[in-house]
Amino acid sequence: MRLREIRESQNLSVPKLVELSGVPRRTIQDIEKRGDCLVSTALKLAKALGVTLDELCSEKQD
Template structure:
């Protein structure tokens, strides 16, 4: 998952993302470590970050051409 990478690229702190998304700070912190969460939570975070769910959850950047 690219949650931390995208959050940092947008210069958002965990508390700021929590406020934007309505997802608790602790949940965001846990997701950045364990890469596993409810789909409804992931959708809220993707919406708050302005990215697709696929972009948020993929392991590599969307423009990567690795096979």
């Protein structure tokens, strides 16, 4: 899960991503720590970030 990497590359704070996605702050923090989440949550985050689900869920790009 590349959530933190993508969020930071877009200069988005966690509170701003909460606003854009409707996903609770704690959930975003947990996803960034654990690296996994429900597909429904991942879809909301991908849409808010303007990336595909595949881009969001893929392993880190080298």
